[in-house]
Amino acid sequence: MKLKPRSISRYRFQKNYEVKFRKPQRRLATALVAFTLMMFSQLSAFSQEKPRMIRIARIVVDSAQLENYKAALREGIETAVRVEPGVLSLSAVYEKQHPTHVTVFEIYADEDAYKAHIQTAHFKKYKNTVKDMVKSLELVDVSPIAMEAKPKM
Amino acid sequence: MKLKPRSISRYRFQKNYEVKFRKPQRRLATALVAFTLMMFSQLSAFSQEKPRMIRIARIVVDSAQLENYKAALREGIETAVRVEPGVLSLSAVYEKQHPTHVTVFEIYADEDAYKAHIQTAHFKKYKNTVKDMVKSLELVDVSPIAMEAKPKM
Numbered sequence: 001m002k003l004k005p006r007s008i009s010r011y012r013f014q015k016n017y018e019v020k021f022r023k024p025q026r027r028l029a030t031a032l033v034a035f036t037l038m039m040f041s042q043l044s045a046f047s048q049e050k051p052r053m054i055r056i057a058r059i060v061v062d063s064a065q066l067e068n069y070k071a072a073l074r075e076g077i078e079t080a081v082r083v084e085p086g087v088l089s090l091s092a093v094y095e096k097q098h099p100t101h102v103t104v105f106e107i108y109a110d111e112d113a114y115k116a117h118i119q120t121a122h123f124k125k126y127k128n129t130v131k132d133m134v135k136s137l138e139l140v141d142v143s144p145i146a147m148e149a150k151p152k153m
Numbered sequence: 154m155k156l157k158p159r160s161i162s163r164y165r166f167q168k169n170y171e172v173k174f175r176k177p178q179r180r181l182a183t184a185l186v187a188f189t190l191m192m193f194s195q196l197s198a199f200s201q202e203k204p205r206m207i208r209i210a211r212i213v214v215d216s217a218q219l220e221n222y223k224a225a226l227r228e229g230i231e232t233a234v235r236v237e238p239g240v241l242s243l244s245a246v247y248e249k250q251h252p253t254h255v256t257v258f259e260i261y262a263d264e265d266a267y268k269a270h271i272q273t274a275h276f277k278k279y280k281n282t283v284k285d286m287v288k289s290l291e292l293v294d295v296s297p298i299a300m301e302a303k304p305k306m
Binding site for chain 2: 009013054056070073074076078080082086087088089090091092093094095096099101103105107141142144145146147148149150
């Protein structure tokens with residue numbers, strides 16, 4: 001089809017118009033695409049984010065081996081939090097009224113981080129060291145209600 | 154007693170010797186005094202530092218009021234950690250297998266911080282709100298074995 005002169009003229013005008021605003025348009029288009037991709041990736045990250053795994057371990061220790069047990073637990077905890085990215089927090093305490101009653105409050109990034117933790121050499125060393133020191137062990141999986149802490153502790 | 158010429162000479166020499174090294178000596182003396190004072194203040198701070206108060210609260214909640222209880226606990230915790238300098242960390246969880254069984258892991262700067270906490274308006278409001286929701290409450294004072302956490306949580 002042959003274009004009429006008027007059409008050609010309009011086309012040329014549009015071409016000029018487009019050329020004039022090409023750079024800002026491209027920038028806007030790029031920004032919109034980037035924004036859309038970002039939103040999708042955020043949504044995707046949100047939907048794929050695994051919940052943290054929180055657990056309370058209640059341990060009763062042989063009183064004759066309490067100090068050895070504490071030393072092994074301390075070493076295991078310090079190593080795990082230092083070297084494992086997914087071990088977020090391990091807090092071990094003993095009851096003042098019943099010093100053989102130990103509680104460990106454990107926070108892992110997710111269940112995979114916990115699964116990786118129990119396969120580490122330091123965890124296996126801890127388990128092996130304490131196997132004859134522990135009289136009972138109860139593992140209680142919990143969900144958070146509120147977890148608040150000062151920024152610097 | 155009259156000093157002999159030799160003694161005077163030696164005295165003068167010592168005076169000159171002292172004068173010659175007066176500034177460095179003063180600096181050294183100042184540094185030693187500062188260091189000693191610093192060590193004493195450190196020792197003093199260490200000996201006077203009150204231990205953190207750590208407690209585990211084990212709460213059984215009326216199942217019919219569990220959601221209301223969680224909301225009240227959440228509000229109480231968020232307010233306490235935000236406004237009280239001595240409330241370092243409050244972590245509340247419920248057992249997945251027994252959702253009415255709630256545990257709060259509490260860390261206060263010291264016992265005075267805890268005493269101040271239970272006198273606050275927000276704590277009294279929480280206690281009043283939940284008084285008919287709580288079936289049992291066990292407060293267990295504990296001592297730390299190891300408390301490790303990632304720097305940024």
